[in-house]
Amino acid sequence: MLIITCPWCGERPEIEFVYGGEAHIARPTDPSALSDQEWADFLYNRTNPKGTHAERWRHTHGCGRFFNAVRDTVSDFFVATYKPGEPRPDLSQDDAK
Amino acid sequence: MSGSFRTSSGGRIDRAAPLAFRFDGTTYRGYAGDTLASALLANGVHLLGRSFKYHRPRGLLSAGSDEPNALVEVKRDAARVTPNLRATQVELYEGLDAASQNRWPSLARDAGAMNDLFAPFLPAGFYYKTFMWPAGAWKRFYEPKIRAMAGLGKAPTLPDPDRYTQNYAHCDVLVIGAGPAGIASALAAAATGARVILVDEQAELGGSLLAAPDATIDTQPAIEWLADALAELAAAGVVLMPRTTAFGYFPHNMIALAERVTDHLAAPGPDMPRERLWQVRAGEVVLATGALERPLVFPENDRPGILLADSARIYLTRYGVKPGERAVIFTAGDSGYRTALDLAAGGVAIAAVADLRAAPEGEWPARALAAGIDVRPSTVITGTSGRLRVNGVHLAKVKNGKAGLNEPVACDTVLMSGGWTPSVHLFSQSRGKLTWDETLGAYLPGQSVERERSAGACRGRYGLAAALADGYHAGEQAAAEAMKHPASAALKGAKAPTRSTSRAFGVVATETGTDGFIGATPHGRNPAFAKAFVDWQNDVTAKDIALATREGFRSIEHVKRYTTTGMATDQGKTSNMNALGIVSEQLGQPVPKIGLTTFRPPFTPTTFGIFAGTARGDLFDPVRVTPIHGWAEARGAVFEPVSLWKRALYFPNRGEDMHAAVARECKAVRTGVGIFDASTLGKIEVVGPDAAEFMNRIYTNAWTKLAPGRLRYGVMLREDGFVMDDGVVGRLSSDRFHVTTTTGGAARVLAHMEDYLQTEWPDLDVWLTSTTEQWAVIAVQGPNARAVLEPLVEGIDLSKGAMPNMSVAEGRIAGVPTRLFRLSFAGELGFEVNVPAAHGRAVWEAIFKAGEPFGITPYGTETMHVLRAEKGYIIVGQETDGTAGPDDVNLGWAVGKNKKDFVGKRSLNRAAFFMPDRKQLVGLLTRNPKVVLEEGAQLVADPGAAVPVPMLGHVTSAYMSATLGRSIALAMVKGGRSRIGRTLHVPMPKGAIAVEVVDPVFYDAEGARLDV
Structure with a gap:
C-alpha cells in the first residue's frame, strides 16, 4: 500500500485518499464562449501519459482537502505532492522513484 | 510398524x-x-x-x-x-x-x-x-x-467457527527468514537499538541451523549457538515471530504476514484467534528467505520414496527419521554427498551416488569415496520402478550427452539434488529486477525498488559462513538506512553501527559448492512414454513442455499457461527453473533469453479467514439505522437496504402481504394522514456570505431571489449536463441553506461540492458541513397533517397563509427545536419535521400519539414510491441513469435560463440534447389495468417486427396504484412526449403487453391537494 504525503497532514496510507483525475485542468471562466469541440476537450480529453502525470488527490478520510501530485504511471509511485494553486514542480532534474 | x-x-x-x-x-x-x-x-x-x-x-x-x-x-x-x-x-x-x-x-x-x-x-x-x-x-x-x-x-461446507484478527505493526527493520542470514541480520540491527521484527514460516526459528549437526559457530555447536542468539535477540526486544509467513510484499515496504496462532495446538484456547494478519510497515527490510533445492527431471521421478536430497537429510538430522533403508542418490552437486554421508552415519545404506558431473571434485566427493560409498560420475537415472513405493532404479553412464546401457539397482529411497534455487519470490514481488548469474546458474536479486536488501542464500551466498557474514552486514546496513528516516521515533538514541559493535562469526563447517543442473537429464528412452515430472503438483512432464515449444509457444509466460507448469498452489517453487531449462534447450537459447514468469502473492496459500478478519456476519458491512429504527422494528416493519441504510419498506398488519399493506398505507396518506421516517435523506448545511452564489453555481436553479423561510426543489447536474442529484433546499437566512440530497447520493454530492469549492472557486466564502446524521426527519403527510401537528408546535403558525407549501419555519415541536418544512413528496398537505437526531424517536412517538385520533398510519418506502409515482415525481437513479438531462425528465422548468453559468450549463447546449429521439419521461397505462409492468422491461412499437426489434425505451417504475384502482408506470421513451396518446408494447416471455403512452402525472395534475 502506497504512502502518500498530504501537503497538510504529512505521510498517510493510500486508503485515506481518493483519486481526482488529471490536475491543472481549470474550469473555463466563461464556458459559453467555448465551441463544442473546446468544451468536449475540457470535459473528456486527458493526456494519459506513460511516465510522470500531474493529478488531483483528495485526503478524503483525513483533512478532506484536495491537493495535486506528480505520480509516475509506470512505477505507480508518487514523485511529489503540492498544494492547489501551486505550479507543477519542475522535476526534470530528478529521477522518478 | x-x-x-x-x-x-x-x-x-x-x-x-x-x-x-x-x-x-x-x-x-x-x-x-x-x-x-x-x-x-x-x-x-x-x-x-x-x-x-x-x-x-x-x-x-x-x-x-x-x-x-x-x-x-x-x-x-x-x-x-x-x-x-x-x-x-x-x-x-x-x-x-x-x-x-x-x-x-x-x-x-x-x-x-x-x-x-x-x-x-x-x-x-x-x-x-x-x-x-x-x-x-x-x-x-x-x-x-x-x-x-x-x-x-x-x-x-459449514461456516468457519474460528476467529481471525487483523493487526498493524511498524518497525525499523523487518527480517524475513530466521536461518543463519536472518538471525545474523537481526543481531546486527538489534545492536543499534532499532525496532526489529524477525519472522519465519517454520515452528522453530533457525532454518538450516536446525539441521547442521557437524557445524560449529564461535566454537559452539550450531544448535547451541542458535539458542544463545535467539535468547540475545529476545533480550534486546526483537519481536520473534515463528509460524509466520511473509506472503506478500506491497509498495512502500508494506509486508503482509500470516501468523498461525493455534493450528499447532491440540486444544486451542477459546480466546485465541486461529490466525492473525499482520500488515507491517517496515522502515527497512532484510530478505533472508534462503534457497530451495531443485529436483532432477528424470523418468518416473515422482514415485513415493523419491525425495529431495537435503530434505531427506533434514528428516534424519532434525526429526530423527530415516527416509528408508537403502538409498540411491542422484545429484548434480555436493548436496547429494552431504546427504549420503549424513544418512550413512545415520544407518541408511547408500546403494550408489550417481553424479551428473564427469569429474566430481572437492571435499564432499572425497569424503564419500573415503567412506566407501559407490560414487559414479557421469551417471543418470533413466527410470524407476515400484507402484506405491519406489523399489529400484536404472542407472546409466552418459557419453556425449546420451545415456548408455541401463543397470538396475534395488533401493527403497531415491534422493535427488539438482542444486539450489535462491528464493527470490518476495524480492520479485517488491518489483525488484532479477539478474541472471551464469556462474551460479540462478536468478539473483538485482536492482531494488523498495528499501530492502537480500542476504544469504536468497542472493546466492551459499554456505553457513557466507550466510552469517552476509546477513550481519545486511542487518547493519538496514539499521543504518533506517536511521536516515525522519519518521522513526524508536531510533532516537540509536547508535550507528561501528567497527567496535560489528561482529564476525567463527564458522567451522564443510561448505557445499555451487554446482547444479537445470532442465531434464538424458535418459535414452522413447520420450512419448517417459514421464519425467517437472511440476509435481500440476502433473507437468518434460514432454509436455517440449510439446508446447514444438506447437510454437516461445514466451515462458505462454508455456506456463499452456502447460500449467508452475501454476499450482506451490507456485512452481520446485519446478520453475527446470521448466525454463527445458524451454531453453528446446529453443536453443540461453536461459536468461527465455525470461522468467512473474512471482505473485501469496508466497504460500493463505486462508480466506485471515482476509475476512472480523468483517463477517453483522460486521461484514456497516449498517446505518435511523433514530426511529427501533420503533419500526417493534412495529413489525419489513426493511430494505438502501445503500448502507436499513429503511422500513412497509408496515404490515397481521396477515397482510406487501400488496395489501401498501394499498392500505397509500389510502391513509391520500385520505387521512401517514407518518414516514425520512431521516436517511442526505443533508448538507451550506453557510457563508457567498452561500447563495455557491448554490447558484452548483444547482441549475436560481437561488438569489429565494427568500429566507422558503423551500425550493433543486436539481444538480454533472459538468457533462446529466442529472446527478436532486432534493429540496431550504433557505434559513441570507447566508444559510439547508440542503437535502438523495439517500444514496449524500456523500457523492458533498464530495462534488467540496471539489468545486476547493479547486475551482476557492475565493468563495462558504462552509459545507454534512448534517445527515444530525437531523431526524419525520414526514407527516395527508389531509390531516396540519391538524396532527398543530397542537405540538410552539412558535410556528401552520396556517395556509403563514406557512404555504414549500416553506420552512424554525420553532419547537414537542418541546424540541425544529426546522419544520412544509412540502410533500406525496402530493398532499404535508410536513417534514427536522429535529436533532437524539430527539427523533421521542418526537416521532409524540406525533404518532397526537395522530392516533386521526388514524395516523406509519408507511414505508414502497408506499412513498407509489405516491410519488402517482404524481410523476422522479427518483434520481431510478428514472435517470446518468444519461438523462433535466429536460429529458421534465425538469426543464428548474433550469435557471437567465443564469450565466452553473455546473453543466454549457453541456446542455450540445447538439445531442436537442435530438428528437432523446429518451423522455412519460407515463404508461397498461390496457389491462390489473397488469403491473416489470421495471426494466423494454418498449417496442411493433412486437412482431423483424429481429432485431428496435428498442424505444424501458420501464423505470411500475406499481399498482390503490388510489387510482389500476396499475401505473413511468418510462423513458425515445421521443416520448411526441408519443403521448399512442400505443406501444412491452414484449415479455408470455407475450407482448400493450400500453398507452400518457402524461407522467397520474394524480392531481393541477396540484390542488398541495394548496390547502
Whole structure:
C-alpha cells in the first residue's frame, strides 16, 4: 500500500485518499464562449501519459482537502505532492522513484 | 510398524512427549516437534496422496513449504476442516486427524489412476483440444466431471467457527527468514537499538541451523549457538515471530504476514484467534528467505520414496527419521554427498551416488569415496520402478550427452539434488529486477525498488559462513538506512553501527559448492512414454513442455499457461527453473533469453479467514439505522437496504402481504394522514456570505431571489449536463441553506461540492458541513397533517397563509427545536419535521400519539414510491441513469435560463440534447389495468417486427396504484412526449403487453391537494 504525503497532514496510507483525475485542468471562466469541440476537450480529453502525470488527490478520510501530485504511471509511485494553486514542480532534474 | 524408521537418538523432537495421531483413519505415534510428514515417514508411510491429473501415487518430495505432493486435509470437527495443507508444515499434536485427498475409494486403490494409462491422450493443453465438441457439453458434462476428477481438497461446507484478527505493526527493520542470514541480520540491527521484527514460516526459528549437526559457530555447536542468539535477540526486544509467513510484499515496504496462532495446538484456547494478519510497515527490510533445492527431471521421478536430497537429510538430522533403508542418490552437486554421508552415519545404506558431473571434485566427493560409498560420475537415472513405493532404479553412464546401457539397482529411497534455487519470490514481488548469474546458474536479486536488501542464500551466498557474514552486514546496513528516516521515533538514541559493535562469526563447517543442473537429464528412452515430472503438483512432464515449444509457444509466460507448469498452489517453487531449462534447450537459447514468469502473492496459500478478519456476519458491512429504527422494528416493519441504510419498506398488519399493506398505507396518506421516517435523506448545511452564489453555481436553479423561510426543489447536474442529484433546499437566512440530497447520493454530492469549492472557486466564502446524521426527519403527510401537528408546535403558525407549501419555519415541536418544512413528496398537505437526531424517536412517538385520533398510519418506502409515482415525481437513479438531462425528465422548468453559468450549463447546449429521439419521461397505462409492468422491461412499437426489434425505451417504475384502482408506470421513451396518446408494447416471455403512452402525472395534475 502506497504512502502518500498530504501537503497538510504529512505521510498517510493510500486508503485515506481518493483519486481526482488529471490536475491543472481549470474550469473555463466563461464556458459559453467555448465551441463544442473546446468544451468536449475540457470535459473528456486527458493526456494519459506513460511516465510522470500531474493529478488531483483528495485526503478524503483525513483533512478532506484536495491537493495535486506528480505520480509516475509506470512505477505507480508518487514523485511529489503540492498544494492547489501551486505550479507543477519542475522535476526534470530528478529521477522518478 | 510404529516408529520403525525413527533413529534411537538425535533431532529436535521431544522423545519424552509421544503423541498419537490419525492418517486416513489409521492411528500412528509420533513426538512433539514432529511435522505430520516426519511422523508419517517415521512410521514408514510414504504414500501420502494422488497426483492432480494422472492420480499417480505420490509421497513427500520435500520437508518444507515448497512441498508439492503431500497435500492433506486436517479435521478438528465438522466445521473446522482445512484442505490442501502441506504435511511438511502441519505440526503434530495429540489427536491430530489428517486425511489424504484426491483419491477414491482409497489412497492405495484409486479409481482415478486409470488416467495414468490414458496419459498419451492427455497432453499439454488437452483441455483446449479435447473438450470442444459438442458445443455446450463443456458446461453440462465435461467441466463438472473434470472438476470432480481433478480436484485438490474439498472446501468445508459449514461456516468457519474460528476467529481471525487483523493487526498493524511498524518497525525499523523487518527480517524475513530466521536461518543463519536472518538471525545474523537481526543481531546486527538489534545492536543499534532499532525496532526489529524477525519472522519465519517454520515452528522453530533457525532454518538450516536446525539441521547442521557437524557445524560449529564461535566454537559452539550450531544448535547451541542458535539458542544463545535467539535468547540475545529476545533480550534486546526483537519481536520473534515463528509460524509466520511473509506472503506478500506491497509498495512502500508494506509486508503482509500470516501468523498461525493455534493450528499447532491440540486444544486451542477459546480466546485465541486461529490466525492473525499482520500488515507491517517496515522502515527497512532484510530478505533472508534462503534457497530451495531443485529436483532432477528424470523418468518416473515422482514415485513415493523419491525425495529431495537435503530434505531427506533434514528428516534424519532434525526429526530423527530415516527416509528408508537403502538409498540411491542422484545429484548434480555436493548436496547429494552431504546427504549420503549424513544418512550413512545415520544407518541408511547408500546403494550408489550417481553424479551428473564427469569429474566430481572437492571435499564432499572425497569424503564419500573415503567412506566407501559407490560414487559414479557421469551417471543418470533413466527410470524407476515400484507402484506405491519406489523399489529400484536404472542407472546409466552418459557419453556425449546420451545415456548408455541401463543397470538396475534395488533401493527403497531415491534422493535427488539438482542444486539450489535462491528464493527470490518476495524480492520479485517488491518489483525488484532479477539478474541472471551464469556462474551460479540462478536468478539473483538485482536492482531494488523498495528499501530492502537480500542476504544469504536468497542472493546466492551459499554456505553457513557466507550466510552469517552476509546477513550481519545486511542487518547493519538496514539499521543504518533506517536511521536516515525522519519518521522513526524508536531510533532516537540509536547508535550507528561501528567497527567496535560489528561482529564476525567463527564458522567451522564443510561448505557445499555451487554446482547444479537445470532442465531434464538424458535418459535414452522413447520420450512419448517417459514421464519425467517437472511440476509435481500440476502433473507437468518434460514432454509436455517440449510439446508446447514444438506447437510454437516461445514466451515462458505462454508455456506456463499452456502447460500449467508452475501454476499450482506451490507456485512452481520446485519446478520453475527446470521448466525454463527445458524451454531453453528446446529453443536453443540461453536461459536468461527465455525470461522468467512473474512471482505473485501469496508466497504460500493463505486462508480466506485471515482476509475476512472480523468483517463477517453483522460486521461484514456497516449498517446505518435511523433514530426511529427501533420503533419500526417493534412495529413489525419489513426493511430494505438502501445503500448502507436499513429503511422500513412497509408496515404490515397481521396477515397482510406487501400488496395489501401498501394499498392500505397509500389510502391513509391520500385520505387521512401517514407518518414516514425520512431521516436517511442526505443533508448538507451550506453557510457563508457567498452561500447563495455557491448554490447558484452548483444547482441549475436560481437561488438569489429565494427568500429566507422558503423551500425550493433543486436539481444538480454533472459538468457533462446529466442529472446527478436532486432534493429540496431550504433557505434559513441570507447566508444559510439547508440542503437535502438523495439517500444514496449524500456523500457523492458533498464530495462534488467540496471539489468545486476547493479547486475551482476557492475565493468563495462558504462552509459545507454534512448534517445527515444530525437531523431526524419525520414526514407527516395527508389531509390531516396540519391538524396532527398543530397542537405540538410552539412558535410556528401552520396556517395556509403563514406557512404555504414549500416553506420552512424554525420553532419547537414537542418541546424540541425544529426546522419544520412544509412540502410533500406525496402530493398532499404535508410536513417534514427536522429535529436533532437524539430527539427523533421521542418526537416521532409524540406525533404518532397526537395522530392516533386521526388514524395516523406509519408507511414505508414502497408506499412513498407509489405516491410519488402517482404524481410523476422522479427518483434520481431510478428514472435517470446518468444519461438523462433535466429536460429529458421534465425538469426543464428548474433550469435557471437567465443564469450565466452553473455546473453543466454549457453541456446542455450540445447538439445531442436537442435530438428528437432523446429518451423522455412519460407515463404508461397498461390496457389491462390489473397488469403491473416489470421495471426494466423494454418498449417496442411493433412486437412482431423483424429481429432485431428496435428498442424505444424501458420501464423505470411500475406499481399498482390503490388510489387510482389500476396499475401505473413511468418510462423513458425515445421521443416520448411526441408519443403521448399512442400505443406501444412491452414484449415479455408470455407475450407482448400493450400500453398507452400518457402524461407522467397520474394524480392531481393541477396540484390542488398541495394548496390547502
